[in-house]
Amino acid sequence: MDLLARIDDWGRSFHDHPMFWSGGATLSWGDLREKSDALAGAIARAGISSDSPIVVRGHKESEMIIGFLGCAKAGHAYAPIDVGAPEARAQRIIEASGAELVLTPETIRELVARNDPPPSAHSADPSSPHYVMFTSGSTGEPKGVVITRGCLDAFLAWTIDEQQFAPGREVFLNQVIYSFDVSVMDTWTALATGGMVVSLTAADTADFRQLFATLECSGVTTWVSTPALAQLCLGDRRFAASMLPQLRRFMFCGDVLTPDVAGRLLDRFPEVELWNTYGPTEGTVATTSVRVDREMLGRYQQVPIGVAMPGTSVVIEDAEGHQLPEEARGEIVIAGPNVSPGYLGRPDLTARVFSERNGVRTYRTGDWGSVRDGLLFFHGRMDNQVKIAGHRIELGDVEVHLASLPLVRAAAVIAAERNGRPDSLHAFVVLAERGETTDLDIRASLLRELATLLPAYMLPRNFHFLDAFPLTANGKTDRKALAATLTT
């Protein structure tokens, strides 16, 4: 059955059941159905161009879900922006998206109150864009990954079949913000299976007491997060099966799951399944998965990222595009119905990494990988993209914005590593003028300005002020030499 029709059916059968909980507020299935219908009606009356995505800007309010579903029912893709994005960055995304309408929780409430009749039919065209996720771009311009209904259907069919979610009974934990596609794994899976989402706010994750209080009464059956949240929770001994008695599975995505975190979770939650999933936004949330157990942790030094979803191929290629044999390291290349058509309005960027091979959409991930015993392993990035606590960051994005500040003549940003993985951002700066101010004052002033351009998770933790950058033989900033100063 078509996704939206299925969601509508759940809305009818589970009318009074909760669908979404966040920050103490609940949205029922019935309210979701009726309010998203009314919103779709209002959007249809607004007369915006049919191919224009709609920006939905907010945090974890229930109106966000109403907004996403209302857009889909009106035949428009939604482009989520979290409130944590500074105004300047949000405006760039809105501009790049070409959106003719920007919704916020307030405007959604107003539009719903008009009670417009919903459009008579929903589009189920698999090639129509369903959402656009904006990720960090290396030139400082966020790039919008277009995901079609067909891509989402392929992802949902796979995960629902693999996990055998109990229809109408799952409670999914949502950790990440809606502009990060790991949220699709909890929210759209819950929508498709008649489940419920318990969504953590920034305030929940910033305060341990509040976080644990929320988790304790959440009834979560399916934990969806980046490994960073589990790592944080493991720091407290109370984080164990007794805190989440209904939990049946952990589903991780978006960043490296270390053997240490995996092992400790298996110890503390002996009855709970542990799944590692992998994939870039460009491949719709996740493309590979594996259930991790003790035996696997004993056999390999790393946690594998698994095997490809059925109908999708994941191969390791060399720089010339030749497939490599088992054990050899190369680029992870994915091909299948879950691969995005490309970056919104950027055929140049799209052509660099996407292609059509024998009629199948293909994406070169830029991730190093290898296959062993039929299982895929991840070996880091081939470029300057890093993950810090699960957030995808192009170092170039931070550099461009830092270099745009009046105080700065030149900037380079390096990710310092801990236990072999990127851990925090270090900014190396040549100042335009030094004056009498201390390094601490300059750092504070740069951070203040940068915070108006970049979300908090992209701000460098450390600043190093230099008179000039070390140069390579061909006159470029010697990033390796800068990185070496962090390890000595």
Ligand code: AMP
């Ligand atoms: P995003 O588009 O934000 O989901 O980031 C995608 C990138 O995150 C991938 O290209 C990988 O570099 C990294 N990634 C995603 N899942 C995993 C995983 N399970 N293990 C290691 N890295 C991952």
